[in-house]
Amino acid sequence: MDVDRRFQRMKFLFRLLALALLPFIAACAGSPARDAADHRPAPLLLISIDGYRHDYIDRGLSPNLAALARDGVRARSMQPSFPSLTFPNHYTLVTGLRPDHHGIVHNTMDDPQLGHFDLGDRKAVSDGRWWDEATPLWITADRHGLKTATMFWPGTEADIQGMHPDHWRPYDGDVTADQRVDQVLAWLDLPGDRRPGFLTLYFDAVDHAGHEHGPDSPEVNQALRDTDEALGRLVAGLRRRGLLERMNIIVVSDHGMATVPMGHVITLDGLLPLDQVRLVTAGVLAGIDPKPGTDFAAIEARMEQPHAHMQCWDKSRVPTRLAYGHNPRVPQLLCLADAGWTISTDSYMRRHPQTGTRGEHGYDNADPRMGALFVAHGPAFERGVVHAAFPNVDVYPLMAHLLGLPAQPNDGDYDQVEDMLVPAAR
The missing domain is CATH 3.30.1360.180 (Gyrase A; domain 2)
Structure with missing residues (x-):
């Protein structure tokens, strides 16, 4: 066979191979980033730093968080839902529904059938009937065969629609930030059939310091440093496991904080x-x-x-x-x-x-002082991008997309945040 005929035959074979691969290429182009090791969606870790106002990151006291933002996506601000309170907004983040729609309308509330709810009442907090007006992401994930783990998140203590996350712990304020990080890393060390693909992690020191001393206090600045050190511990642990560049991380807060002077x-x-x-x-x-x-x-x-x-x-x-x-x-x-x-x-x-002087939140969610944090890092996200402000209801459809899960009816708009993803993950 002469050289020209061999060349033509090779061109024909390459064309056949390209045609055979077209469906696979097209599917990948419209799918979220996946873990090359097992073809499942890349793991997703959702981290909340309670009370971390959107502009705290500019104080230079959160170098590990800033590094994730530089190598990923940071929003100028993320608008909480009204009221800008802890329980309502944490449930909004994992359901995509505003508080009026998901039923956790305040940290404290009454229900004609259920009685009284307060975030400090363990019996009420763990009663799934308060929470079952919505379906949080961990339930959808479990129903589609994805293991879940929650290191503190409002709602995870409750039996919602008959389900808990696969791995979870009841809230305990005495568990240190480092211990919370170590538990998440331990869950990621589980064997493949038990290892979670969706995880949450919750820090609350910044919020406590803001309430007790005000957002401009030395105590808040110290809480920022301490929480960032715990985040650095997490990043180092993920890097040692070869996971830092293989999993998607979204760091959010539920609301900001405003100063309340004496006598106000x-x-x-x-x-x-x-x-x-x-x-x-x-x-x-x-x-x-x-x-x-x-x-x-x-x-x-x-x-x-x-x-x-x-x-x-x-x-x-x-x-x-x-x-x-x-x-x-x-x-x-x-x-x-x-x-x-x-x-x-x-x-x-x-x-x-x-x-x-102390600090408070819960105010009009359009007030810039209520603006929340959003930082995202991982294989699905663009690098070095500062995104326009957006409402926190959009986080849920984004996460559902990243995990390849069907989003339940929600108030969010995936189209508003799609451009923070690399083209192959959109």
């Missing part, structure tokens, strides 16, 4: 008859329900008049942009403090006098 308290005693109402919540967002036989319309008419440092609405008249007020667990009357103020009663203030 609105007391309700002179504004409405407290003996005729039930004060369901106070603080930044006060929730008020009527007691039987009360002329609540008259009370509402008075409270909806302009007030210094506070605005009140009947739940049916909450501004549309807040996407809040339709869920039965939302109290009938809502009063929202201006950023830097809180709402209380005289009796509570006597029992808990404010002794210095």
